[in-house]
Amino acid sequence: MKTLMKTFFSAGQFFGALTLVAAALLPASCTSRKAELGTAENPVKFFFTPSVDAKVLEDNSKVIQDFLEKNTPYKFQVSIPQSYIAVVEAFGTKRADICGINTFGYILAHEKYGVEVKLTVVRRGLSTYQSQFLARADGTIRTLADFKGKKVALVDAASASGYLVPLKTLKDKGYDPGQIVFAGKHDNVVSMIYQGQVDGGATFYSPPSENRIRDARELVLTQYPDVEKKVKIVALSDPIPNDPIIFRREMPDEMKEKIAGAIIKLVGTPEGREAFEKIFGATDVKRATDA
Numbered sequence: 383m384k385t386l387m388k389t390f391f392s393a394g395q396f397f398g399a400l401t402l403v404a405a406a407l408l409p410a411s412c413t414s415r416k417a418e419l420g421t422a423e424n425p426v427k428f429f430f431t432p433s434v435d436a437k438v439l440e441d442n443s444k445v446i447q448d449f450l451e452k453n454t455p456y457k458f459q460v461s462i463p464q465s466y467i468a469v470v471e472a473f474g475t476k477r478a479d480i481c482g483i484n485t486f487g488y489i490l491a492h493e494k495y496g497v498e499v500k501l502t503v504v505r506r507g508l509s510t511y512q513s514q515f516l517a518r519a520d521g522t523i524r525t526l527a528d529f530k531g532k533k534v535a536l537v538d539a540a541s542a543s544g545y546l547v548p549l550k551t552l553k554d555k556g557y558d559p560g561q562i563v564f565a566g567k568h569d570n571v572v573s574m575i576y577q578g579q580v581d582g583g584a585t586f587y588s589p590p591s592e593n594r595i596r597d598a599r600e601l602v603l604t605q606y607p608d609v610e611k612k613v614k615i616v617a618l619s620d621p622i623p624n625d626p627i628i629f630r631r632e633m634p635d636e637m638k639e640k641i642a643g644a645i646i647k648l649v650g651t652p653e654g655r656e657a658f659e660k661i662f663g664a665t666d667v668k669r670a671t672d673a
Contacts, residue, residue, distance in 0.1 A: 419456075419479070419633070419634075419637070420454075420455065420456030420457060420637060421456075421457060422457045425456070425457040425458050425459040426456050426457065426458045426459070426479045426480065426637075426641070427458075427459050427461060427472075427477060427478050427479045427480070428443070428446070428447065428450075428458050428459065428460050428461070428479065428480045428481070429460075429461050429462070429463060429469050429472060429478045429480070429481040429482075429483075430443050430460065430461070430462050430481070430482060430661060431463070431466055431469055431481065431482065431483050431484060431487065435567075435569060435601070436462060438660050438661070439462050439661060440462065442656075442657040442658075442660045442661050443460045443462070443657075443661065444460065445653055445654070445656075445657040446460075446645075446648065446654070446657055446658075446661075447459075447460050449644070449648045449651070449653075449654060450641065450644050450645070450648070453644045453647060453648070454640050454641055454644045455640075456637070456640075456641070461477075461478070465538060465540070465566075466483070466484060466486075466487045466538050466539075466540035466541065467487075467490075467539075467540055469481055469483060469487060469491075470483075470487055470490045470491045470494070470495075470540070473491050473495045473497055473628075473630055474494065474495050476630065476632075478630065479629065479630045479633055480627065480628070480629055480630070480641065481627070481628055482503070482625060482626075482627045482628075482661070482662055483625060483626065483627075483628055484540070484541055484542055484543075484625055485542040485622055485623050485624070485625060485626070486540055486541065486542040486546055487540050488625075488626050488628055490540065491628060492628075492672060495630075495631065496631040497628040497629065497630060497631060498628060498629050498631055498638070498671075498672060499626040499627070499628055499629075499670050499671060499672050500627060500628070500629055500638055500639075500642040500669070500670065500671075501626065501627040501642055501645060501646070501667045501668065501669060501670055502623070502624050502625065502626045502627070502667065502668060502670040503624050503625050503626075503627070503658070503662045503663075503664035503666070503667055504624065504664060504665060504666035504667060504668055505588050505596075505624065505662075505663055505664050505665060506588070506589070506591050506596070506665050507665075507666075508588070508589075508624070509623070509624050509668070510621035510622060510623055510624060511543065511586055511587060511588055511621070511622055511624055512543065512586070512587040512618045512619045512620070512621055512622060513542075513543040513544070513547045513548045513551070513584050513585070513586065513587060513618065513619035513622070514584065514585055514586070514587035514597055514598070514615050514616075514617075514618055514619075515529065515548060515551075515582065515583075515584050515615070515616040515617045515618075515619075516571070516572065516575050516582055516583050516584065516585065516598075516599075516613050516614065516615060516616065517575065517581065517582035517583075517613070517614060517616050518575055518576070518578065518581075518582075518612060518613060518614070519611060519612055519613065519614045520612075521581060521582070522581070523581055523582045523616060524616070525616065525617070526551070526552065526555060526557055526616065526617050527555070527557055528582075528616075529552055529557050529559055529581075529582055529616075530552075530556070530557040530558060530559070530560075531558075531559070531560040532559055532560055532561075532580075532581035532582055533559070533560060533561045533563065533580045533581050534559040534560075534561070534562055534563070534580060534581065534582050534583055534584070535562075535563045535564075535565045535570070535571045535574045535575065535579070535580040535582075535583035535584075536548065536549065536562055536563070536564060536565065536571065536583060536584055537564070537565055537566065537567065537568055537570075537571060537584075537585065538564060538566060538567075539564070542622050543584070543585065543586040543587070543619070543622055544568055544571065544584055544585055544586065545584070547584075547619045547620075547622060548584035548619060549562075549584075551619055563579075563580055565583070568585040568586055568598040568601060569598060569601035569602050571583040571584070571585045571598065572585060572598050572599050572601065572602050572609065572613060573602055573605070573606075575613050576602070576606050576609055576612055576613050582616070585597065585598035586598055586663075587615070587618055587619075588663055595610055596663065597615070599613055600663075624664075625662060625664075626670060627642075627645065627667065629641075629642075642669070645667060646667055646669075649664075649666055649667050
């Protein structure tokens with residue numbers, strides 16, 4: 383993943399962007415002496431990256447918040463920022479304490495702010511996932527080579543499966559797209575392909591289970607029941623490590639352990655598993671480290 387980072391962005395470009403976000407956020411973080419972390423006056427700030435519909439995030443993150451407050455001695459505040467980079471910089475300004483984040487966002491946050499991994503999500507027994515290259519079934523894209531010169535929808539500049547991995551795959555083969563449109567979320571990429579706004583795109587892929595698709599197309603099934611027929615998978619990438627759940631380095635170790643244990647307990651409940659599946663597409667979590 384570090385190689386991918388160097389392929390597309392210099393450190394100056396990335397951290398320059400992060401600095402701009404920090405400047406915008408800084409006034410909000412300059413307050414008088416704060417109460418102890420985890421109290422009602424200074425709750426633990428749990429961020430959820432904008433990977434799925436905002437309403438889905440809002441409803442299910444509340445389930446997680448309620449459970450954690452009942453099963454730890456701490457109070458929590460849930461936040462849903464506008465971008466992955468905003469999440470990364472929030473750790474630098476101490477406006478974020480915990481986040482379920484994408485793989486590349488973790489790398490940025492770890493290298494700049496030393497965030498720590500305590501858990502990673504598991505999707506139907508798998509600890510890795512892939513990018514998928516998508517196109518309309520009735521379109522002109524049949525192979526990866528057909529992406530060359532086309533209008534392509536990608537997720538976000540800090541998305542591993544929705545930008546870095548697929549774009550590097552295409553560039554390495556000499557199949558550079560003609561135009562890239564940032565959709566912001568995986569489901570938006572699928573919708574843009576379905577509606578014919580772009581020729582193709584890339585999102586996360588998870589294998590089907592229980593006779594149902596589990597990749598990004600699943601996110602728009604309610605809107606487009608025939609999406610599986612209309613939007614096809616052209617190719618898959620190499621495996622990518624699953625999303626980690628990261629903690630701000632300065633948080634007390636005891637607090638990190640209590641919260642990590644509560645999250646494991648949460649996913650062991652029917653309501654917790656459902657919430658995690660809707661937010662992360664995950665069916666379990668497991669202990670993990672930065673290594």
